[in-house]
Amino acid sequence: MEGIWMTVAFYLLAATILGSALLVVMLRNIVHSVLWLAVCFVAMAGLFLTLDADFLAAVQVLVYAGAVCIMVVFGIMLIQRGDMGSTNLFNSQTKAAAGVVALVLVVCGYLSATTQWVGTAVAVPEQTVENIADILLSKYVIPFEVAALLLLVALVGAIFLAKEVKADGHND
Amino acid sequence: MVTTISLTHYMVLSALLFGIGLFGVLAKRNAIAVLICIELMLNAVNINLVAISKYITPTLFTGQLFAIFVITVAAAEVGVGLAIIIAIYRNRVSVNLDDFDWLKW
Amino acid sequence: MVEFAMYHAWLVPLLPALAFLAIVFLTRPWPMLSALVAVAGIVGAFVVSAFAAYGVFTNPEFTEKPLVYAVRWFSMPGMQIDVGVQLDPVSAMMIFMVSMVASLIFIYAIGYMKGDPGFSVFFSYVSLFAASMLLLAISSNLLEMFVAWELVGLCSYLLIGFYSHKISAREAAKKAFITCRIADFGLLLGLLSLQIIFGTLNLVELSEKIAHFEQYTTFGVLTLIAVLVFIGPIGKSGQFPLHVWLPDAMEGPTPVSALIHAATMVVAGVYLVARTMFLFHEVPGAMELVAITGGFTALFAATIAVTQREIKRILAYSTVSQIGYMMLALGVGSMTASLFHMWTHAFFKALMFLGAGSVLHALHHKADVWEMGGLIKKMPITGWTFVIGGLAIAGIPPFAGFWSKDEILAVTLDSGHYVLFVMAAFTAFLTAFYMWRLIFLTFFGEENPENHPHESPPVMTLPLIGLAILSAVGGLVGTPWAPLWSEWIFYGHPHHAEPNYWVMIGSIVLAAAGIYLAYQLYCADKTKARAKALAERYNHIYTILYNKYYIDEIYLWFNHTIIDGAARLFYLFDIYVVDGIIVNGLGALTCLFGEGLRVSNTGRLQNYALVFFLGVLAVVVLLAFTGPSSASLTVGGVK
Numbered sequence: 010m011e012g013i014w015m016t017v018a019f020y021l022l023a024a025t026i027l028g029s030a031l032l033v034v035m036l037r038n039i040v041h042s043v044l045w046l047a048v049c050f051v052a053m054a055g056l057f058l059t060l061d062a063d064f065l066a067a068v069q070v071l072v073y074a075g076a077v078c079i080m081v082v083f084g085i086m087l088i089q090r091g092d093m094g095s096t097n098l099f100n101s102q103t104k105a106a107a108g109v110v111a112l113v114l115v116v117c118g119y120l121s122a123t124t125q126w127v128g129t130a131v132a133v134p135e136q137t138v139e140n141i142a143d144i145l146l147s148k149y150v151i152p153f154e155v156a157a158l159l160l161l162v163a164l165v166g167a168i169f170l171a172k173e174v175k176a177d178g179h180n181d
Numbered sequence: 182m183v184t185t186i187s188l189t190h191y192m193v194l195s196a197l198l199f200g201i202g203l204f205g206v207l208a209k210r211n212a213i214a215v216l217i218c219i220e221l222m223l224n225a226v227n228i229n230l231v232a233i234s235k236y237i238t239p240t241l242f243t244g245q246l247f248a249i250f251v252i253t254v255a256a257a258e259v260g261v262g263l264a265i266i267i268a269i270y271r272n273r274v275s276v277n278l279d280d281f282d283w284l285k286w
Numbered sequence: 287m288v289e290f291a292m293y294h295a296w297l298v299p300l301l302p303a304l305a306f307l308a309i310v311f312l313t314r315p316w317p318m319l320s321a322l323v324a325v326a327g328i329v330g331a332f333v334v335s336a337f338a339a340y341g342v343f344t345n346p347e348f349t350e351k352p353l354v355y356a357v358r359w360f361s362m363p364g365m366q367i368d369v370g371v372q373l374d375p376v377s378a379m380m381i382f383m384v385s386m387v388a389s390l391i392f393i394y395a396i397g398y399m400k401g402d403p404g405f406s407v408f409f410s411y412v413s414l415f416a417a418s419m420l421l422l423a424i425s426s427n428l429l430e431m432f433v434a435w436e437l438v439g440l441c442s443y444l445l446i447g448f449y450s451h452k453i454s455a456r457e458a459a460k461k462a463f464i465t466c467r468i469a470d471f472g473l474l475l476g477l478l479s480l481q482i483i484f485g486t487l488n489l490v491e492l493s494e495k496i497a498h499f500e501q502y503t504t505f506g507v508l509t510l511i512a513v514l515v516f517i518g519p520i521g522k523s524g525q526f527p528l529h530v531w532l533p534d535a536m537e538g539p540t541p542v543s544a545l546i547h548a549a550t551m552v553v554a555g556v557y558l559v560a561r562t563m564f565l566f567h568e569v570p571g572a573m574e575l576v577a578i579t580g581g582f583t584a585l586f587a588a589t590i591a592v593t594q595r596e597i598k599r600i601l602a603y604s605t606v607s608q609i610g611y612m613m614l615a616l617g618v619g620s621m622t623a624s625l626f627h628m629w630t631h632a633f634f635k636a637l638m639f640l641g642a643g644s645v646l647h648a649l650h651h652k653a654d655v656w657e658m659g660g661l662i663k664k665m666p667i668t669g670w671t672f673v674i675g676g677l678a679i680a681g682i683p684p685f686a687g688f689w690s691k692d693e694i695l696a697v698t699l700d701s702g703h704y705v706l707f708v709m710a711a712f713t714a715f716l717t718a719f720y721m722w723r724l725i726f727l728t729f730f731g732e733e734n735p736e737n738h739p740h741e742s743p744p745v746m747t748l749p750l751i752g753l754a755i756l757s758a759v760g761g762l763v764g765t766p767w768a769p770l771w772s773e774w775i776f777y778g779h780p781h782h783a784e785p786n787y788w789v790m791i792g793s794i795v796l797a798a799a800g801i802y803l804a805y806q807l808y809c810a811d812k813t814k815a816r817a818k819a820l821a822e823r824y825n826h827i828y829t830i831l832y833n834k835y836y837i838d839e840i841y842l843w844f845n846h847t848i849i850d851g852a853a854r855l856f857y858l859f860d861i862y863v864v865d866g867i868i869v870n871g872l873g874a875l876t877c878l879f880g881e882g883l884r885v886s887n888t889g890r891l892q893n894y895a896l897v898f899f900l901g902v903l904a905v906v907v908l909l910a911f912t913g914p915s916s917a918s919l920t921v922g923g924v925k
Contacts, residue, residue: 019186023194030198030221034205039213046217053224060191060235062245065227072252077220077259084213084263088270098210100279102896106207109899110200116903117196120910126188126237133239140242141249149246156253163257170264207896215892282889 018059025052039089039096043081050074061133064141191232199225212266212276216259223255288344291337292353295371295424298335298381299434302327303417309410320406324413325392331420332385335378342378343774349375354426354490365481372426372489375774376625380423380557383629386756387549387636388416390749394640395541397746398647402539408448412545415441419550423557428477428487431558435473435522438551439466445546446538458534465531469521473558476514480565483507493564512565512572516579519555524606525613526583530838532606536598540643543598548605548639549632556612556628560621563777567619577617581698581706584610586835588716592723593821593831596653597642600724604679605635607713611694614710620697621777626764627694629771630686633760634678637753641672644746645728648739655724660733664740667747669729671754676725678757680718681797686761692793693764696786714793718800726808766790 029049033042050073057066089096134140145153198221205218227248234244270276291297305327313319342348356370392412399405418437425431447459481487484495499508519525524532535547546552559566559576566572584607591603608631615624646653648665662669678685681692691714698707741747764771766785773780807817821828830836886893 016186019190023190026194027197027201030201033217033221034201034209034214039211042214042217046220049221050224053228056194056228057231059186060231061239062231062235062248065231065245065248068249068252069227072256073220073224077256080259080263081213081217084266087267088213088276096211097214099208100210100892102892103208105896106204106892109207109896109903110204112903113203113899114196114200116906116910117199118193121189121192121196128188128236129239131239133235137242137245140240141245144242145246145249152250156250160253160257163261167260167264170261171267203899207892207899278890278892281891284891284894285887285889 015059018055022052022056022059025049026056037095037097038093039085040082040093042097043078043085046081047074047078050078062137064138188232188236191228191236195225195228195232198222198228210277210279212269212278213263215278216262216266219262220255220259223251227251288337288341291334292341292373293355295334295338295373295381298331298338298385298424299417299421301330301334301417302413302420306410306413306417309406309413314406314410317405320409321392321396324409325389325396327413328385328389328392328416331381331416332389335381335385335420338373339378339382342373342375348373349774352377352490356426356488359427359430364485366486367429368427368488369430370426371424373424376557376560376621377424379625379629379775381420383632384416384419384423384550387632387753388412388419388545390752391541391545391549391636391640392416394544394643394746394749395539397743398541398643399539404448408445408539411441411444411448412542415445415546415551419554422554426489428480428489428492428562431561432474432477435518435554435558436470438546438554439463439470439522442466442535442546442551445542446535448538448542452537455537458531458537462531462535465528466521469518469528472514472517472521473519476511476516476518479507479511479514483511489561492562496564496568499568508565509569509571512569513575515562515565516559516572516576519558519613520579521555522558523552523555523609523613524583525555525579525610526586527837529583529587529606530841533599533602533834536596536602540598540639540646543602544636544639544643547602548635552605552609553612553628553632556609556616556624559613559616560625560777563616563621566616567777573617573619575617577614577703577706580610580613580615580617581703581709582610583607584614584713585709585716586610588713588720589831590834591720592716593828595655597645597655597658597724597728598639598653600655600720601635601638601642604717604721607717608635608679611691611710611713614706615694615697618698618701618703618706619777620694620701622764622772622775622780623690623693623697625775626761626771627687627690630678630690630757630761633753634675634685634687634757637750637757638672638675638679640746640750640753641668641675644668644742644750645739647742647746649737652737655727657734658728658737659731660729661737661739662729663733665729665742667741667750671747671750672729673725674754674757676721678761679721680801681714681793682801683794684758684762686757686759688793688797689761689764689766692790693766695793696789699786699789711792711796715796715800718797719804722801722804723808726804730809732812 026049029045029052032045033049036042036045050069054066054069054074057063057069085096202218202221202225205221206215209215209218230244230248230251232244234242234248238244266276269281273280275281302324305323308323309320313323342353352372352374354370354372356368359367359369361367392409395408395412399408402408415438418434418441422431422434422438425434443459443463446462447455449455450459477487480492484492484499486492486495496508521528521531532547532552536543538547566576587603587606587610591600591607594600594603608627612624612627612631615621615627644665645658645661645668648661648668649658652658662673674685678687681688683689695707695710695714698710762768807820808814811817833839888894
């Protein structure tokens with residue numbers, strides 16, 4: 010994937026990501042938003058491939074497009090009742106939010122444009138999984154273990170928070 | 182130089198995606214929609230991490246590694262966030278953030 | 287015994303103070319016991335001070351160098367205050383005189399206050415007063431003296447307001463206290479300045495330091511201090527313009543008037559100036575001020591006394607006038623003459639006040655002299671002792687007042703103050719006139735049929751006789767031919783004016799003329815028609831004099847318009863500026879900000895997130911554009 014194909018792939022994927030993200034925000038039905046979110050995540054996996062991060066692309070598809078989206082859909086299923094056509098509306102500070110976002114974009118754009126990146130011509134090694142595994146289990150083993158603990162805590166916490174209300178009225 | 186995709190291209194893409202996510206966070210009513218938009222913002226960050234990893238430190242893989250950590254944390258965050266939303270919904274029968282003004286005093 | 291008394295002179299103020307404590311805490315329920323305790327205290331003080339005075343006057347070395355013993359009261363960096371006793375001829379004379387007069391007055395008061403519900407309280411107050419006054423007299427330190435000075439002021443306040451059921455007594459007490467406080471403030475400033483400049487308030491050390499103090503300008507710091515110190519005596523001794531409290535102070539019981547407001551406390555001012563003579567002596571300007579104040583007050587008060595009707599009020603103005611004499615003598619540089627007059631004045635003025643008290647006692651507190659008359663037949667002891675007092679104050683030889691007044695006139699003339707001399711001489715004439723007007727109207731002439739007078743009991747008349755004897759012979763210690771007094775009591779060198787026979791004859795003539803005029807107007811003329819005609823003819827002058835030159839009214843006007851006006855201005859300032867703008871304004875501003883900020887406190891998560899992101903943005907911009915690496919944000923790669 011070199012040269013012009015690379016460029017074409019980037020623009021296609023970028024358009025897909027931005028378009029689907031916009032739809033996520035703009036649609037009035039929350040279920041549709043989640044579906045377009047899945048599209049966005051898959052396109053993101055493709056973008057990771059253009060960046061020579063094939064392991065990450067796989068993780069992206071597995072975790073985001075798979076697990077997260079399904080979980081959100083389940084969440085919606087547990088909560089939403091009634092008219093699904095207007096479940097995802099804007100609030101009263103939309104204009105102010107747009108202003109803030111515009112400011113953020115201006116600042117980020119300016120900084121991106123003016124920053125001089127000292128690049129390198131070295132290519133990314135082919136064995137991404139081996140390399141990542143190497144540093145993950147050596148240099149970054151403690152963050153790795155902490156992340157494991159975090160997931161455990163999140164799991165227990167989510168169960169605790171989402172537990173059914175007891176019959177005696179205590180909703181802990 | 183349109184044909185060569187540089188780091189700046191990824192940066193701009195990331196910034197735009199971040200902006201869309203931020204707009205959603207600030208302007209949507211539905212708590213689940215806010216959660217989704219936070220995921221968009223985290224993905225924008227991942228783009229930056231991986232892109233910088235490729236263009237500046239290709240042999241170190243720290244960028245990709247951090248992206249993996251971000252994904253891990255995001256998954257945990259979605260789980261806990263959804264649990265919180267469900268708990269709130271049980272109490273208030275609503276996920277409309279306009280109904281909630283508890284952050285006073 | 288003499289030795290013991292001299293080295294234990296602190297017993298002199300201590301004994302009455304103990305009497306005060308004993309009455310307050312132990313004997314108050316038993317009036318007669320209280321009176322006996324008080325009399326025992328003051329008589330004990332008198333005995334000790336008599337021996338001490340004898341010791342001082344028979345040992346000439348104490349004239350040169352005072353006997354001082356003191357203990358350290360408190361000490362801090364740059365300031366040591368001693369409290370102690372200073373015995374020299376001046377203080378020995380003072381404690382002797384005060385304790386002697388006070389003893390007689392205490393005895394008199396047993397009769398005068400008989401049956402009063404506050405009998406014990408009265409004796410506790412006067413004991414405290416005597417203790418304070420004696421402490422003032424023997425203090426070796428100006429701060430100690432100031433404490434005693436304020437204590438006598440307090441006692442004066444308590445005793446003037448003794449009949450506190452009377453509004454006028456309460457008002458008079460307040461007036462006396464406030465007037466004296468105003469003056470004491472000046473004195474306090476003066477004492478503080480002395481402490482700051484000379485680092486000590488001990489009288490002996492101060493006199494040495496001031497004698498060697500170089501003053502480079504004519505109007506220097508010493509002048510200022512002397513004037514400040516003199517403000518205290520102006521108030522305490524009732525000198526113009528702070529004399530207004532003294533006549534009103536006659537609201538108190540008559541023994542108090544005699545003890546405090548005639549014989550002892552009011553001369554504390556004279557005594558203070560005499561004690562700090564080393565300061566005044568260095569400043570001719572301040573001496574002039576003292577002399578002019580004294581001379582003017584003497585004449586001023588004498589003219590008022592001429593027209594007054596109440597017996598004690600006449601005596602009060604007479605006191606003011608006589609203290610003016612003492613100040614005049616101090617001002618022209620003769621401490622000898624001044625303290626001599628203080629000595630004689632204590633006897634005859636106490637005598638006359640006690641006599642007036644005896645009269646009031648007999649007439650059930652009818653005070654107007656025009657309603658009296660012929661009392662000498664019914665009250666012979668009171669009447670004749672009063673006449674002796676009248677002769678003494680008028681200056682008829684050989685009674686006490688003649689010698690001291692003559693000496694004052696002589697030294698004033700010697701020092702070249704001719705205007706003051708004329709004023710003093712005219713005052714002598716007026717003194718004889720108004721005092722004999724009082725005597726003729728009260729004791730001679732026709733009896734008023736409404737009065738049923740009776741002579742007072744012996745406990746009251748015996749002190750009168752004692753004081754009358756003292757008034758008669760007390761001046762013989764200082765006659766021009768046997769000048770014992772001036773060998774003991776002087777400042778600098780003993781000096782004695784040669785007998786000035788012209789002045790002597792002149793003052794006798796003036797006194798006799800005054801008495802004769804009073805006789806013609808108020809005794810020989812049974813109907814008093816000429817006196818009334820004179821008052822009619824010079825109606826304006828009479829009215830002004832009778833109303834005491836409207837000084838009280840001027841003060842009232844000043845208070846009501848100027849001070850109250852200023853107070854009202856400040857009140858408005860307080861209401862509208864302090865309370866309005868500053869206090870309430872700040873409150874309103876806070877409320878306003880609160881109202882504004884309340885809008886921002888929505889409690890909504892997304893509002894807060896919005897602002898939070900603005901903040902993040904601001905931080906990013908700040909870091910990116912003002913940080914040290916803002917010129918070129920370069921992110922380096924790996925080698």
